[in-house]
Amino acid sequence: MKKWFYPLAAVTFAAVVLLVINLDDGLSGIDQFGADFFDGLDFLLFFGFLGGEWFLATASIAAVLYLWFRRNHYLGMMIVLLAVGGGNYLNKLIKVLTERPRPDGAEESFSFPSGHAMVSMIAAIVIIYLITEKSGDAAGQALMLAVGVLISILAGLSRLPDGAHYFTDVIGGWLLGYTYAILCLVVYEYLMKRRTSA
Numbered sequence: 001m002k003k004w005f006y007p008l009a010a011v012t013f014a015a016v017v018l019l020v021i022n023l024d025d026g027l028s029g030i031d032q033f034g035a036d037f038f039d040g041l042d043f044l045l046f047f048g049f050l051g052g053e054w055f056l057a058t059a060s061i062a063a064v065l066y067l068w069f070r071r072n073h074y075l076g077m078m079i080v081l082l083a084v085g086g087g088n089y090l091n092k093l094i095k096v097l098t099e100r101p102r103p104d105g106a107e108e109s110f111s112f113p114s115g116h117a118m119v120s121m122i123a124a125i126v127i128i129y130l131i132t133e134k135s136g137d138a139a140g141q142a143l144m145l146a147v148g149v150l151i152s153i154l155a156g157l158s159r160l161p162d163g164a165h166y167f168t169d170v171i172g173g174w175l176l177g178y179t180y181a182i183l184c185l186v187v188y189e190y191l192m193k194r195r196t197s198a
Helices: 005-021 028-038 042-051 053-069 074-098 115-132 138-157 167-197
Strands: none
Touching: 005 167, 028 167, 042 053, 042 115, 042 138, 053 074, 053 115, 074 115, 074 167, 115 138, 115 167, 138 167
């Protein structure tokens, strides 16, 4: 993993903390900008499935099967499940703790952070890292990661045109998703080093 990924995760975590502190006030300008900018861009709604539970579950199962049959990589399989499943649970927990209402009561659940943005970011980073780590093709890895992040961006933005989320919910989801994904990969690399040195 690139060494700058670690400090960037600390920055994204700090940014999430600032967002949470200012949820009740101070974010209205950013949210209003997002509402105005994405209003009417209904084509983004099509990409909502990219952050849905069925799509992410399918991608995770496919990654687990690949790691199992192609590499017998049981630790990698566990990390995928921990990252995506644990990230989904963490998202729901933070929503309950922050209790931020949806814009205009769009949905019954709480709003911050966006699950589409957060869990898709986790899945993109962790799955792509694990299935490409032995490839030796840095350019291919970078391209796949860029595609994964683009999928997460589209999944998050799909929640804005219909008012399902505030813009800062989506931003917070991306930031927290990145932080949690890197944390999972730090645990993975630590366990791999212990296994190698044992």
